[in-house]
Amino acid sequence: MERKEIVVVGGGPAGLCAALQAARMGAQVTLLEGDDRLGGQLVKQTHMFFGSQKQHAGTRGVDISTMLVKELEQMPNVEIRTNAMVLGRYEDGALTVDDNDQFKVIYPKKAVFATGASEKMLMFANNDMPGVYGAGAVQTLMNVYGVKPADRVLMVGAGNIGLIVSYQLMQAGVQVAAILDAGPRIGGYLVHAAKIRRAGVPILTRHSIKEAVGTDRVTGAVIVQLDEKWQAIPGTEQTIACDAICLAVGLSPFADLFWQAGCDMKFIPELGGHVPARGQDMQTSVEGIYVAGDVGGIEEASSAMVEGYLAGLNAASALGYGGETVQTQRTELETQLNDLRSGPVGEKIRAGLAKLYAE
């Protein structure tokens, strides 16, 4: 059994920033990451980031991660453990951890859960066939391991993730047969969509996938057009030849630890599903448990980072660290978050947060 001051679970942008901020204020921080490398979603992002300058927009995601990790590794009061998957959280505050194949029990004074999100599945015939992937899996294969996932991919979902992963596939020499979206409009930023269209890839709105074709690996897909009520229009089916179908139909928060801790949970579609209720200070209904990043609502790395700083700041200041500048820093971070969420892009997240804070 180990006792720790602040434990951060998850080493994506949110967790890295939470750990950094608390450590800068002088707290003893332990960062637990289940994977063998830090960075979360960032390590797979080869594109220049959108967002605000303060959160390194214009820098490639993977480079942002390297920057944050470098600073963290230099801090003497930070302990980083990779291959350390948090398995559960118990009533007495214990975290159980599979730490490099060893079972450990850790009691933190304060905990920040920044576990990110997992991909949503979609219902269609043969959706369990080899060759049907989450968009993240395809990214992991090609951008982390340098393995070509397929020769010709059908992408389902024209939000930012679908568009960006399509572009990354093309960079890796994979053909993109088409990008489908059930909605009437392309959900992602038009700069991304334009790049893909210029390369000759059709983006079919009001289309969905009906069936994966193949025996033990995908050889094609049957797609179908949808009407205004999102129903398939009979007779509009067509078969597209492809050896992979890639799903980019949204993420849902990976909120298991909050459920286990007994945090009040709310179902908010705008935030991606069930998320823990929380205050502006990022603290959940269970004292000493803070949330940051996609697990508290699917958004972007930029806001995940600011939420991380804020959660780290509040956890450390609750333990008496930080001194007089804390309030100024807190206000500054809250302002940054509001700025990120202003404008039309932030509309959905603002609606979600309004529901979250409504009591």
Next chain:
Amino acid sequence: MRLEEHPILKFNRGKQVTIYFDGQPVEAFEGETVAAALHAAGVYHLSDSHEHHRPRGLFCAIGQCSSCMMVVDGRPNVKTCITKVRDGMTVETQKGKGDLGWNAKKS
């Protein structure tokens, strides 16, 4: 197939090793997951589901969905998307729930 050239990324592969897929040697590199190495070798069908024996392959690649479970070094239900290769490792297509005999034999 492995990517050798990429406009942005450089892949620093580890030492070359050999793993055995259903008895056949497969080239792999240290640091790779079993599922990535099999993919590179053109193996996509990793297991058969328990109820209807439907073929299953890689889906999430981050250890969350259990679609990639195989028998590794005789041990069933290993998530190959988060298990790194090791020289001489044996990997078999898992049929159904997997035989837990390995555990009984050990203890």
